[in-house]
Amino acid sequence: MAIPDTSHYCLLTTAYSLTMLENFSFRTIVEYLPLFGQGLVTTVWLSLLSFAGALAVGIVLAAMNLQRGWLFRVPAKAYIDAVRATPLLAQLYFLYFGLPRLGIILPELVVGILALSLNSGAYVAEIIRAGILSIPRGQVEAGVASGMTYVQRMRLVILPQAFKVTIPPLLGQAIVLVKDSALLSLIAVAELTRAGQLLASDRFMPAEGFVTIAAFYLLLYYGLKGLAALSGRWLGLAGART
Amino acid sequence: MTSNRSKNGAGMIEFRGVNKWFGALNVLKDITLSVEPREVVVVCGPSGSGKSTLIRCINGLETIRDGDLVVDGQRLGDPATNMTRLRTEIGFVFQSFNLYPHKTALENVTLAPIHVRKIPRAEAEKAGRELLAKVGLADKVNAYPAQLSGGQQQRVAIARCLGMRPKIMLFDEPTSALDPEMISEVLDVMVAVAEEGMTMMVVTHEMGFARKVAQRVVFMDAGAIVESGTPEEFFSHPKTDRSRAFLSKILRH
Numbered sequence: 418m419a420i421p422d423t424s425h426y427c428l429l430t431t432a433y434s435l436t437m438l439e440n441f442s443f444r445t446i447v448e449y450l451p452l453f454g455q456g457l458v459t460t461v462w463l464s465l466l467s468f469a470g471a472l473a474v475g476i477v478l479a480a481m482n483l484q485r486g487w488l489f490r491v492p493a494k495a496y497i498d499a500v501r502a503t504p505l506l507a508q509l510y511f512l513y514f515g516l517p518r519l520g521i522i523l524p525e526l527v528v529g530i531l532a533l534s535l536n537s538g539a540y541v542a543e544i545i546r547a548g549i550l551s552i553p554r555g556q557v558e559a560g561v562a563s564g565m566t567y568v569q570r571m572r573l574v575i576l577p578q579a580f581k582v583t584i585p586p587l588l589g590q591a592i593v594l595v596k597d598s599a600l601l602s603l604i605a606v607a608e609l610t611r612a613g614q615l616l617a618s619d620r621f622m623p624a625e626g627f628v629t630i631a632a633f634y635l636l637l638y639y640g641l642k643g644l645a646a647l648s649g650r651w652l653g654l655a656g657a658r659t
Numbered sequence: 660m661t662s663n664r665s666k667n668g669a670g671m672i673e674f675r676g677v678n679k680w681f682g683a684l685n686v687l688k689d690i691t692l693s694v695e696p697r698e699v700v701v702v703c704g705p706s707g708s709g710k711s712t713l714i715r716c717i718n719g720l721e722t723i724r725d726g727d728l729v730v731d732g733q734r735l736g737d738p739a740t741n742m743t744r745l746r747t748e749i750g751f752v753f754q755s756f757n758l759y760p761h762k763t764a765l766e767n768v769t770l771a772p773i774h775v776r777k778i779p780r781a782e783a784e785k786a787g788r789e790l791l792a793k794v795g796l797a798d799k800v801n802a803y804p805a806q807l808s809g810g811q812q813q814r815v816a817i818a819r820c821l822g823m824r825p826k827i828m829l830f831d832e833p834t835s836a837l838d839p840e841m842i843s844e845v846l847d848v849m850v851a852v853a854e855e856g857m858t859m860m861v862v863t864h865e866m867g868f869a870r871k872v873a874q875r876v877v878f879m880d881a882g883a884i885v886e887s888g889t890p891e892e893f894f895s896h897p898k899t900d901r902s903r904a905f906l907s908k909i910l911r912h
């Protein structure tokens with residue numbers, strides 16, 4: 418009995434998608450292209466800013482987390498856990514609705530960039546920490562034995578080596594951040610997803626709207642992946658030296 | 660800093676009743692040992708006897724719990740002792756070389772002189788090239804560690820220490836990670852350094868090296884110095900059962 422039902426559904430959905438494709442309005446997409454273009458540009462630069470923020474947050478958190486004493490380490494760990502354990506959407510709303518209550522009124526875009534920086538920063542912190550910890554103990558000892566201070570060791574020995582190992586996972590995190598930035602559409606930031614939503618709601622064309630933004634995200638994804646591959650090749654060359 | 664000088668401070672390195680624990684393990688037991696300037700002391704003993712720990716205490720890679728350790732007239736753990744400064748006077752050669760993989764041979768040698776000793780780059784590089792030539796690596800100045808054999812890497816590591824113009828050189832089994840055919844090239848460099856009058860403590864089981872340049876061999880077992888004497892005395896007439904057992908083992912190889 419279940420079998421005819423299923424085939425029935427299959428037929429229905431196939432028919433539905435066929436009509437969808439038939440009615441798929443490329444013209445509307447072209448018409449909305451300037452809007453998508455603006456959304457894309459916004460997504461790109463807000464992601465760049467957020468990633469810069471994430472790097473800053475991540476470096477500070479990683480440095481705190483690498484301290485021996487608990488005074489800095491414990492708050493850093495607690496923050497990282499809190500961010501990783503809760504949904505980004507919850508964090509975004511927490512800032513969006515929470516900050517005004519504290520009397521801090523910020524434009525949506527700023528709240529969005531702040532949320533992405535604070536969120537992504539926790540992941541970046543772990544990437545940086547893992548990169549630093551991946552450097553063999555003997556490197557630290559060689560620096561210590563030659564009379565380098567902690568700062569000199571970090572700057573001359575540890576960070577240049579950790580940098581190489583962290584580039585690929587950092588680019589991975591950048592890809593995640595670009596996709597996460599879609600959530601900012603929910604607080605009315607005019608980024609790429611928002612453009613898709615507008616097309617969907619103004620013209621009742623969700624397929625057109627969301628297929629188009631998917632295509633743009635794919636474009637960004639390949640851009641970043643290409644960058645990762647390039648850096649990988651560069652690091653691969655440098656890696657032969659290690 | 661006369662107050663900071665040891666009272667009977669003739670020794671370049673002076674252990675007086677030094678004890679160290681790793682948790683419940685008493686790794687160094689009441690160590691008393693004095694190394695004179697220009698003296699070469701070879702430290703040997705079975706695995707886990709505390710040889711590495713002993714020499715790592717000298718430049719503060721390990722800290723001692725009690726007793727006195729005075730290096731170049733400065734007491735370790737004394738607030739008046741600037742440990743980073745003192746370390747610039749002490750070269751340390753590791754078993755696993757620990758060269759900086761992202762730096763060329765020359766950069767490995769000049770990094771600390773430039774940034775720690777604050778020697779002008781050009782001058783440091785000139786000295787670095789000379790040192791690399793001295794250890795037989797004039798043609799490897801721009802090579803990265805991964806492009807060098809183990810023996811070559813260890814020679815760069817020795818040059819890296821010499822670049823700081825240290826008063827003391829410590830070696831922790833510098834040849835035991837090397838293929839047999841590379842051991843002598845490293846030992847030859849060490850002999851040359853010893854013959855220039857460097858104060859050296861060398862953890863090694865290379866008896867040929869000990870006989871050639873060491874004034875003294877110190878035998879450790881289970882964290883204590885069990886025996887100490889000239890290489891001739893130690894290798895030909897070991898006094899204790901433990902040193903005899905140890906020697907028969909390393910001689911069999």
Ligand SMILES: Nc1ncnc2c1ncn2[C@@H]1O[C@H](COP(=O)(O)OP(=O)(O)OP(=O)(O)O)[C@@H](O)[C@H]1O
Nearest residue numbers: 681682684686704705706707708709710711712713
């Ligand atoms: N960081 C550490 N924490 C705890 N125990 C340690 C540590 N380092 C060394 N030990 C222990 O201390 C003892 C002495 O170690 P050490 O490395 O000084 O011996 P060694 O004589 O150099 O041995 P080997 O010939 O194997 O290098 C060993 O029992 C070792 O397991």
Ligand SMILES: [Mg+2]
Nearest residue numbers: 710711712832
């Ligand atoms: Mg050892």
